[in-house]
Amino acid sequence: MIRVAIIGCGIIGASIAFELSKSPELKVTVFDKQPPAQGSTGAALGVLMGVISHKTKGRSWKLRETSLQRYETLIPELEAVTGRKIPFNKQGILMLCSEGEDLSKWEKLIATRESQGWQLELWDVERVRDRCPHLYLNDRIIAAIYSPQDRQVDPTALTLALIDAAERNGVIFEFGVAVEGAAIAASGEFDRLIVAAGLGSAAVTASLNQLVDIRPVLGQALHLRSKNPLGNPDFAPVITCDDVHIVPLENQEYWVGATVEFSENGGEIQANADMLAQVMARAIALCPALAEAEILRKWSGLRPRPEGRPAPIIEALSSNSKVLIASGHYRNGVLLAPATARSIREMILQ
Numbered sequence: 001m002i003r004v005a006i007i008g009c010g011i012i013g014a015s016i017a018f019e020l021s022k023s024p025e026l027k028v029t030v031f032d033k034q035p036p037a038q039g040s041t042g043a044a045l046g047v048l049m050g051v052i053s054h055k056t057k058g059r060s061w062k063l064r065e066t067s068l069q070r071y072e073t074l075i076p077e078l079e080a081v082t083g084r085k086i087p088f089n090k091q092g093i094l095m096l097c098s099e100g101e102d103l104s105k106w107e108k109l110i111a112t113r114e115s116q117g118w119q120l121e122l123w124d125v126e127r128v129r130d131r132c133p134h135l136y137l138n139d140r141i142i143a144a145i146y147s148p149q150d151r152q153v154d155p156t157a158l159t160l161a162l163i164d165a166a167e168r169n170g171v172i173f174e175f176g177v178a179v180e181g182a183a184i185a186a187s188g189e190f191d192r193l194i195v196a197a198g199l200g201s202a203a204v205t206a207s208l209n210q211l212v213d214i215r216p217v218l219g220q221a222l223h224l225r226s227k228n229p230l231g232n233p234d235f236a237p238v239i240t241c242d243d244v245h246i247v248p249l250e251n252q253e254y255w256v257g258a259t260v261e262f263s264e265n266g267g268e269i270q271a272n273a274d275m276l277a278q279v280m281a282r283a284i285a286l287c288p289a290l291a292e293a294e295i296l297r298k299w300s301g302l303r304p305r306p307e308g309r310p311a312p313i314i315e316a317l318s319s320n321s322k323v324l325i326a327s328g329h330y331r332n333g334v335l336l337a338p339a340t341a342r343s344i345r346e347m348i349l350q
Contacts, residue, residue, distance in 0.1 A: 001025060001026075001027050002025055002026050002027070002191050002192060002348065003027045003029075003189065003190045003191045003192070004020060004026055004027065004028045004029070004190060004191065004192045004193075004194065004348065005028075005029050005030075005031065005179075005184050005189075005190040005192070005193050005194070006028065006029070006030045006031070006194045006196055007030075007031050007032070007179060007181065007184070007193070007194070007195050007196065007197050007200075007201075007204055008030075008031075008032055008195065008196035008197030008198060008200065008201070008327075009030050009031075009032040009036045009037075009159075009163065009173065009175070009196075010036070010037055010038075010039050010040060010041035010042075010159065010196070010198055010333070011037070011041040011044075011155055011158065011159050011162075011333050011334050011337045012041075012196040012198070012326055012327065012329065012333055012337055012340055012341075013030060013032070013194075013196035013197070013326075014030075014036065014037075014159045014162035014163050014166070014337075015162055015337040015338060015340065015341040016194060016196055016326060016340065016341045016344050016345075017030050017162065017163070017166040017171045017173075018078075018162045018163075018165050018166040018169075018171075018341070019338075019341035019342060019344070019345050020171075020341075020344070020345055020348070021165070021166040021169035021170060021171045022169065023345065023349065025349075026348070026349075027170075028166070028170075028171045028172070029171070029172040029173075029174065029190070030166075030171060030172070030173045030174065031174045031177050031179045031184075032173075032174075032175050032177070032197075033175075033176065033177060033178040033179075034175070034176075035175055035176075036159055036160060036163055036173075036175065037155065037156045037159040037160065039198045039199065039200075039301065039302070040198050040199070040301045040302060040303050040304060040333060041155050041156065041159055041198075041333065041334070042155070042156055042301065043219060043221070043299055043300060043301020043302075044155045044301065044333065044334050045152070045155075045221060045245055045247050045255050045257055045258060046152050046153045046154055046155045046158070046247075046334045047093065047150075047152050047238050047240070047245050047247065047334075047335075048067070048068065048071065048150055048151040048152060048153065048334065048335045049093060049147075049150060049240075049332075049335065050064035050065065050067065050068045050149075050150055050335060051064075051068065051113055051118045051119070051120060051147045051149050051150050052093055052095060052120065052145060052147035052150055054105075054109060056109070056112050056116075060310070062339075063312075063336050063339040063340070063343075064332075064335065064336070064339070065116075065118075066338065066339035066342060067335055067336055067337065067338040067339040068149065068150070068151070070338035070339070070342070071088075071151055071153070071338060074338055075088045075153070075158075077165075078158075078161040078162065078164075078165050079161070081164075081165045081168065082161050082164040082165050082168075084157065084160065084161045084164065085157070086153065086154060086157045086158050086161050087153065087154040087157060087249065087250070088151065088152075088153050088154075089151060089152040089153070089236070089237070089238065089247075089248065090151060091148075091235060091236050091237040091238075091248075092146060092147050092148040092149065092150055092151075092237045092238075093146075093147045093150040093152075093237055093238045093240060094123075094128070094132065094144055094145075094146050094147075094237045094238070094239050094240070095144060095145045095146075095147070095240045095241065096128070096135075096137070096141050096144050096239070096240070096241035096286070097141070097142055097143045097144060097145065098140045098141060098142065098241070098242060099139075099140050099141075099142050101142065101143070103122065103142070103143055106120075106122055106143075106145055107122065110122060118149055119147075119148055119149055120145060120146070120147055121145070121146040121147075121148070122143060122144075122145060123143060123144040123145070123146055124143060125137055125141060125142065125143065125144075127144075128141075128144045131232060131235055132231050132232065132235070132239070133231055133232065134230040134231035134287055134289060135231070135239065135286055135287055136285065136286065136287065136288050138285075141241075146237070150238075152238050152247055153334065155334045158334070180204070180207045181193060181195060181204035181205060181207045181208045181323070182207040182208050182209075183207075185208060185320060185322065185323060191322065192322055192323075192324065192348055193322060193323045193324070194323075194324045194325075194326060194344060195323065195324070195325045195326070195327060196325075196326045196327055197327065198214075198304040198327060198333075199214060199215075199216055199302055199304045201214055201304065201313075201325060201327035201328070202214045205317065205323075205325065208317060208319065208320060208323060209319060210317050210318065210319045210320075212306075212313065212317075212325060212327070212328075213306065213307040213308065214304045214305065214306055214307065214313075214327060214328045215263065215266075215304075215305055215306075215307050216263065216269060216302035216303065216304065216305070217260060217261065217262055217269075217302065217303045217305045217330070217331075218259070218260075218261040218262075218269040218271060218300055218301070218302055218303075219257060219258035219259055219260060219261070219300060219301055219302075219303055219331075220257065220258060220259045220261070220271055220272075220275065220276040220279070220298065220299070220300040221255055221256060221257025221258045221259075221276075221279075221298075221299060221300075222255070222256045222257065222276070222279075222280060222295055222297070222298050222299075223253065223254075223255055223295070223296040223297040223298075223299075224253065224254045224255075224256060224290060224293040224294065224295055224296060225251070225252060225253045225254075225293060225294045225296055226252040226253070226254065226289060226290065226292070226293045227252075227292055227293070227294075228252070228289065229252055230248075230252070230254075230287065230289050230290075236248040239286065239287070241282075241286055242282065243260070244256070244257075244279055244282045244283055244286070245257055245258065246283055246286065246287060246290075253296070254290070254293070256279065256280060256283045256290070257279060258279070259272065259275040259276055259278075259279055261275060269302070271300045276298065303330050303331055303333075304327055304328050304329065304330065304333075305328065305330040306328035306330070311328050311329055311330040311331075311332065312326070312327065312328050312329040312330070312332070312333075312336060312340065313325050313326070313327055313328040314326050314340055314343050314344070316347065324344055324347055324348070326340050326341075326343075326344055
């Protein structure tokens with residue numbers, strides 16, 4: 001029996017717990033000082049930009065591809081086991097291209113994806129108007145890329161379902177418990193320690209005498225309710241343009257986001273109201289009916305971004321091979337969670 005401790009229960013920690021729970025030789029305990037999905041997971045929009053990303057090879061693409069493939073089976077599996085409904089938009093992502101965009105790079109990506117067994121489509125403006133009549137396409141919009149195999153999922157609902165399913169498989173969850181990585185590693189109670197604490201991972205690894213530099217990037221978003229149905233009810237993909245996402249939910253509700261706000265001089269990041277207003281203004285420019293929508297909620301969260309190295313960090317600590325870190329996913333934690341969990345399982349059971 002291999003005894004495993006996981007620190008952190010956002011989407012990454014919960015995904016790892018569920019993945020490990022299916023191996024009977026592993027006994028897993030998860031610790032978090034907060035309730036689940038309180039950090040960057042609870043603030044995420046859950047847009048899974050895999051096929052439409054320009055990552056085409058190496059680890060970056062492999063993680064995306066593995067996760068997208070797993071999501072197709074993971075969501076129905078979790079719903080069947082737990083009885084929970086996990087909002088999962090399978091309508092894809094429609095990315096609007098502004099003037100100045102090099103469409104030849106998209107044509108090249110479309111060909112690459114076709115060779116990899118994935119689908120992308122280049123749409124002209126008239127096709128976008130036909131499929132998405134609620135969008136206002138000014139003269140700056142020259143085309144769109146439609147990615148039918150990318151997805152969007154509710155991160156909090158998914159995390160809670162992962163915890164539920166993992167508990168059914170014997171995983172122990174300890175919430176409201178602040179633990180120190182060094183104390184767990186030194187206790188001898190566990191054979192492996194997995195650090196999946198997002199921004200908190202830096203402090204945990206520091207207690208193990210190793211610096212893993214992960215810094216916060218703040219994001220703000222809004223939850224809206226439209227007075228009337230928008231667009232075609234049979235075709236409701238995520239709309240994205242110039243890094244603004246319009247995410248359709250149920251009951252004529254939408255998420256709109258997100259800002260990308262960095263710390264100045266390494267200090268604490270204060271949410272910038274003007275930047276959120278700019279995001280909302282750009283969303284209204286794309287979809288004018290949103291100007292009449294009711295704002296149900298505004299929120300912000302901190303994304304964990306590795307300093308001076310690519311995201312994410314999935315590796316054993318050089319100072320202690322029994323400690324694995326799965327953190328620093330920056331803006332792709334929800335997208336990469338299934339592949340991260342699989343990588344951790346393989347590292348433990350290799």
